[in-house]
Amino acid sequence: MSALKEKERTIQRPEELAPGRDFRYIGQRIPRADGPDKVTGRYDYLADGRYDKALVGVVLFSPHAHAKVRSIDCSRALAMPGVRVLTWEDAPDVLYNSGEWFPGQNDHPDERVLTGHARHVGDRIALVLAPDERTARIARGRIVVDYEVLLPVVDPEGAREAPEALHEDGIREFPGTIAFGDVEGAFASAAHVEEDVIVTPRIHHAAMEPHAVFAAPRPEGVLELHTPCQILFGIQQTVAKVLNLPFSKVRIIKVPMGGSFGGKQEAVFEPLCAWAAMTLHRPVLIVTNREESIAATRVRAAAVGRVSTALDADGKLLARRFDVTVDAGAYLSGARKVLMAMGKKTSRLYRIPAVEFAGRAVRTSTTPSGACRGYGSPQIHAITEIHTDLLCRRLGYDPVDFRLANLVHPGDSDPSGASDLGNARIIECLTRGAERFGWDHRSKVLSWGRWRRSAGFACCTHGNGYAGTIYHDVTEVSVRIMEDGSVVVRTSLHELGNGTLTAVAQIVGEVLSVPLDRIVVTEGDTQFTGYDIGCQASRVIYVCGESARLCAEQAKELLRSEAEKLWGCPTTYENGELLVGGRRLSLGEAVRAVETKGGTSVDVHLTYSPDRNPGSYGVHFADITVDTCTGLVTVNDFLAVHDVGQAINRNFVEGQIYGGIQMGLGMALTEELAFDAKGRPSARNFDKYHMFNAPEMPPIDVLLIEKGEPGGPYGAKSIGEIATVPTAPAVVNAVNRALGTEMTCLPLTPARIVEALAAL
Template sequence: MNQISRRVPLVDGVAKVTGALQFTADLNVEELLYSALVLSPRPHARVAHVDVTSALAVEGVHAVFWHENTPQHHYNSSIWFAGQEALADERMFPPVVRHVGDRVAAVVADTEEIARHAGRLISVEYVDLPAIFDAEAALAHAGPVMHDDGIPTFMNPVAEESFTHGDLDAGFAAADLMVETRVTTPRSHHCAIEPHACIAKPEPDGRILILSPCQSVFAVQAVVVQALGVRQDKIRVVKTPIGGSFGGKAEPILDPLCAFFAQMLARPVMIRYDRHETFIATRTRSSVTGWMRIGLSSDGRILARETETLVDIGSYCTGGNYLPSSMLQRLVRLYDVPAERFRGRAVYTNTVPAGAFRGYGSPQIHTVAEITLDIAARRLGMDPVAIRLRNLINPGAIEPWQGLDVGNARGRECLMRGADAFGWKARRQPGAGRGRWRRGVGVASATHINGCYPGFHEETTATLRLLPDGRAELVCALHDLGCGADTTLAQIAGDTLGLRASDIVIVPADTDSCPYDLGTRASRMTYICGEAIRRAGIALAEAIRTAAVLELNTEVRGLRLEGGAVRRPDGSGLALSDLAARLGARGEELPAATEIYRAQANPGSYAAHFAEVEVDRLTGRVRVTDYLAAHDVGRAINPMLVEGQIHGGIQIGIGYALYEDVAIDPVTGRMRGDSFSRYTLANASEMPPMRVLLIEEGEPTGPFGAKAVGEIATIPVAAAVVNAVNDALGTELTDLPLSPERVLASVG
């Protein structure tokens, strides 16, 4: 049954729209206690004294926890597996708070209302310490990252990455044009509909079970083990449905606390943040300052490029030490640059920690590079599409940093076919419009990865088995973030077995029942997990055909799986449910197959986005009036879900370009955009008509030719919009977001 390239509805869609699907905060757990946290109002201070007397006197309060009565183990919330080397600088409750919103104490009570009330009664004495809110100023706070005894110093830089390729001096010397820019990108927040939540409960065997809307059950397990200082076999994690993540739930923030409280009180405990707490006490996209210098020939060829990035990772390392290398990895995969120098640094500041957010460094570095390239094109008097075509890599290129083959890279097709569909040449009229209103168009190209190869245990295991009712069960540590990954992967399994996607029963990710997997990150689910599932499906199909030979009195060679049955060449056959019944009646085990897939490649996904904007020179407001996204996806397993991913990515990117910034106050360190009423998103009324063009040229190493689209969908958007604004106004704006104030300042 052909399930590939079909617009199959979400396998959990009905449950979602009817309210039958239960999210973490909906779960009915017997004897459940509730915890509320006390968060720091200070950006940097020593917690000198915590008086919990009044809180403990409140009826219904079971316990109060703070740094003196909780584990003092340092941990890193971004690790993916046990034993992973990472800078461990977090504690459940630190004796020194390092940002507004840092954890100070927690109350556990019979109800959430009681816990929050008691939390307000806790008296905390702080001794303020010097605070740093600016990344460039943070560079002066330099020193070793760790003391000799392994205690973190919170000195800078936390991480640094350098790379040189080719003869930079010769490239710049031969250039006809030199362009230098400074581009800044803001901190933005994930704004998932579901706030952060977690439940932990003791099990009869003495373990702690964690129910978590996470992106990796094994990452949760590894972090909790490190934070509590317990054995791995003492912690079991089961994934619950996620009401949106975008990377914000990649790190277990509440899980270590929740597990410890449940362990100490021998009762189930829930922690759920409200919206304000989710803003100030979880993660954001890191803000970045990028400096780029490029030398070009008169015909637009990039001869040399020098890039420096300064990444503000906030008050704790989390995964910030990987960001400089992550940006470099993405940067060198897009254009064929003969001479390149890169330097990236990540620094602590006394602000909310940064973490994964849809692209993990890619939106920032592509924004820097694509705005710079557009400025160069304008100064050369060259078409922005033409200058990109002059420099884009070709399929099979070897990128210079890791030496990886970029695969069937179709960035050129994205750019050419996208420009044609958008009507680029006809629309490109610099400064179009008169008087108050100006129209402009912009373009940006982008690339992204497909998984974590060659590092980080990039493999997964998938098991498929025939069920008595003729359906198939899939056991693989899958983590659908709400975007339809389970549906896509069920389509892959169903196609190999002659079943519908709805006939694939997906077992929730569980550290007890699923083999290890990295989880949903690095655009790897379809490309890595999908290939493991495809191979397991092929193996199960062969096992089913073999088992059916006796029942159908024929040879394996002529049998095929179709429409939920094993069929002979003439179309007659046996329903899989009947086959299962006959095998069961004879006491035989039902067919099953397990495949371990280890990645051998990391091809690039490519895209070209085109934006049209209208700028009001009186108010400084920018409106995106039309948008087209061309994406090299290899093959779309489910075109409807692929288009949906791209639509969502465009929404995030428009917000990133024009509106979104949590805006840390430079004096107090407080977050100004700390709620939906104070943080501006691109809502429905701000969204333009969107067209999606899928380039399906196939990727030989991907399942049925597919590769990733989830993260790349948002990566080129901001640059395309900013380039359109600069086209409309004849400006060279480089500081995001393009607030009305910034736009007005640029037009005088």
């Protein structure tokens, strides 16, 4: 096994990263390997499978936002044949934090697998099990729970002053700060100071597959868990903690996933399912429907952000101050991590000499928040980019020129001390985008009848892994060239539905010149594939993709050098064949010879940890029309410009961008999980929770800036999360420009737009 640190290797040289290189697979439009099965319905998701002898579990959820269970009567449910019920009284008294993915991260634990103290509508009181789902649901309906209803806390600003903390730990807030430079001095000497408060909504991920998980006790005390998750080893450590098992006895297998967007990143039903299986000595499948997935899993954290900007007389940024409250929901979950991720972005888009970011995650009687595509990045960029447009308007700056004067440049460092920004091409994104979009004429406000039309844009940055943060970034990968010259790449990757496995196959295929239909890339299984910190933090292409490239290079060199040794003459690897002396050998022939005569298999295992974590960059432009009577916004046209370094698969990159924009448009205009004063959700299903649907979608033009990112495979860097980051502020800026309003509370629903117009 060879461990590889970046210092010990040569990253690809700029000419190797240059776009327009004659690649065999990189940058091509290659169909995904799982596509045909998915569109013909042959790709079974977890809930499609058959599980012999398994019990199907449905969770009894609290109908109250804050309540204590006085008593529970399960007798009518238990009278049904085959029905079992586990309640909070049976559950282990182990507290965990669903957002903690590595032992010792010390994320405050405040959640149990089941609870008698419900802290949101949808909190888990009991698990009802039966031989089939229908019986389990009927049985659940026969359970009678007597609740003592308590006062909920719904407003995150109120959570700090609530008379009584929602949790027995008594903690009101989980603060966090990031600061550098002389903020006081900058504000004192500023020519202009501008301030805004921006509110971003709680959002449902809306993956097509609702949450499901399967657990089975196996021989020798092993618990086996099948889950469509994003962080196998994170799930493993949480389950091990709840069950008090060694990690080695907890086997987590990543199974086909129908979308996550971060919603399946945290441990939601996995600890409960594992505990039920071990307790009952039976395989257990927990399934949910859409309403349960909306109310009882995770949401994008709502945020309230106050931002002040100090400028000199020429419009140069001197300093920024942030005061941010993140609504964790009923349990802390990953919300404080989201808060800190928001803070980390504030020094990586504009050159700002001094920043003070102060915030807190607070718990309320609402659905817990957690990871959601962008992990705080859409929230913080909504805060800064809406504010930036408003300050430009108030001070008379052109929003393009103002940004061009302040945006970061390639090679800039991050004054907060985090990783350098790398080949940061945001200025190019903005200048080329403004030209392609026709910003100069589209940004004018047109007015006819009750309609107003104009345009807006927003800039953003996002990361590429964890290098330079408090978290480690480690991945393992194996490449084995097989006896017929086909290739297996063993990874602990999680295919989230975005084409990860095919993209990694393209990278390996490019190195080895092996056709992609002869390469299989595995997903993770904690007993058989190596360690990986999970498909999170936009690290998969930049970190895991690079590790696959390096590993494939080593496999190639291993085969070449073994062949050279075996035949004793100069050997080269060319176009997927070996040239040994004057002889051409197929990969299969060479591998068979090396194995049979040389006694060596061509199987390379690599552990990789990156030293770099550059920024990805993007700008979105939106052309919109507002009906001033109905407050309905039509998005007429859209341009997405992204600095991706190098597209690995052009279809996938565009697909991520289309989907990211669809989510961002929802955040801007329609999507919001609100709660009333009693903590009841305003929307329980898609009848009231309105996503941006196909007829609403604008035509989308994509412009990729591909200038190569050192340290990424063939110069590639992240796109999946950043694709949704600038969308909402671009649309909000367009609406505010068209109407002359200063709306800062997202989403801009028809009612909010009509209200803002009435107040003008």
